Amino acid sequence: MRDFEDFIAVVEHGSILGAAEALGSAQPALSRRIRALEKALGVQLLTRSSQGVAMTVYGSLLEQHARLALRGRQQALDELQSLREGVHGHARVGVGPGLSSLLPRAIERLTLDRPGLAFTVVEKTYGSLVRDLRTGEIDGAFSLLVPGVGDEGLTLRHLAEDPILVLCNPEHPLRKKRKVPFEKLADERWALISRPRSVIEMFRSVAASRGAEAPRICVETDSLDLLKSLVLRGSFLTALPRGAMLSELEQGQVSSLAIDGLPTLATGFLHRQEVLPPAVALLLEEVVSQLSPK
Numbered sequence: 001m002r003d004f005e006d007f008i009a010v011v012e013h014g015s016i017l018g019a020a021e022a023l024g025s026a027q028p029a030l031s032r033r034i035r036a037l038e039k040a041l042g043v044q045l046l047t048r049s050s051q052g053v054a055m056t057v058y059g060s061l062l063e064q065h066a067r068l069a070l071r072g073r074q075q076a077l078d079e080l081q082s083l084r085e086g087v088h089g090h091a092r093v094g095v096g097p098g099l100s101s102l103l104p105r106a107i108e109r110l111t112l113d114r115p116g117l118a119f120t121v122v123e124k125t126y127g128s129l130v131r132d133l134r135t136g137e138i139d140g141a142f143s144l145l146v147p148g149v150g151d152e153g154l155t156l157r158h159l160a161e162d163p164i165l166v167l168c169n170p171e172h173p174l175r176k177k178r179k180v181p182f183e184k185l186a187d188e189r190w191a192l193i194s195r196p197r198s199v200i201e202m203f204r205s206v207a208a209s210r211g212a213e214a215p216r217i218c219v220e221t222d223s224l225d226l227l228k229s230l231v232l233r234g235s236f237l238t239a240l241p242r243g244a245m246l247s248e249l250e251q252g253q254v255s256s257l258a259i260d261g262l263p264t265l266a267t268g269f270l271h272r273q274e275v276l277p278p279a280v281a282l283l284l285e286e287v288v289s290q291l292s293p294k
Helices: 002-013 016-023 027-041 057-085 100-113 126-135 182-187 198-209 224-233 242-250 278-291
Strands: 046-049 052-055 090-095 118-123 140-144 154-168 189-193 216-221 238-241 264-272
Touching: 002 016, 002 027, 002 052, 002 057, 016 027, 052 057, 057 126, 090 100, 090 126, 090 278, 100 118, 100 242, 100 278, 118 278, 126 140, 126 154, 126 264, 140 278, 154 242, 154 278, 182 198, 189 224, 189 238, 198 216, 216 224, 224 238, 224 242, 238 242, 238 264, 264 278
Parallel strands: 090 118, 090 140, 189 216
Antiparallel strands: 046 052, 140 264, 154 238, 154 264
């Protein structure tokens, strides 16, 4: 671990001198340790110049594993401290566009019951979440699953098959109709989540299968907040899995239109093939309970 810490410090500071100062070590001593690490591994990790250091291909590979190892050590220490103090630790999770509303209620309930819990939550696209999982930046990710896309080395748990709902302001004129033919939707103004693209592609596919004109998309965005604002405050329609606006639906802030034949979109939880930290496991359990049919 000391070797890893030394190496990562040099990489982050771009020089042995800068790393030595940050570590509180003498520059010659740190330089000798890095040389000894290279000798032990039998490869050159860094190229040295008057401008500093740069990683070789071997250095880039070691950096990935070193960061994972250091994060794993910190996770172990955090969990031991949590166990000793009777709390449940820290969860680092990601959430994909369209699903951020899944977590507030779950986090609120957990932190009320267990004040020692802490959460770091990032919202990113599917590809970025997968990358962060591989590098150990996050411990798990809730995401809409892109059809036909798999990721070797990651464990996937299907949480729900949510129907795609067409959502609108409760005062929208279409809300008064018991059934809305898909063909009527082409004349409306639409705001859709841009990632995953499967939501937009779903509309075009359904329209093509029915020989209808595709809905007119006025706004594409990866911001769920903007999407909600457009629907709540105006005449825009949107289409999302039920879980994306679960709270707003239950509170009557938005309404769903009765439209036959819309497909479903899967929600899943991705993590590396290892035991989940207790706090992450608790959050996953709470979200699963929230998604379960009442």
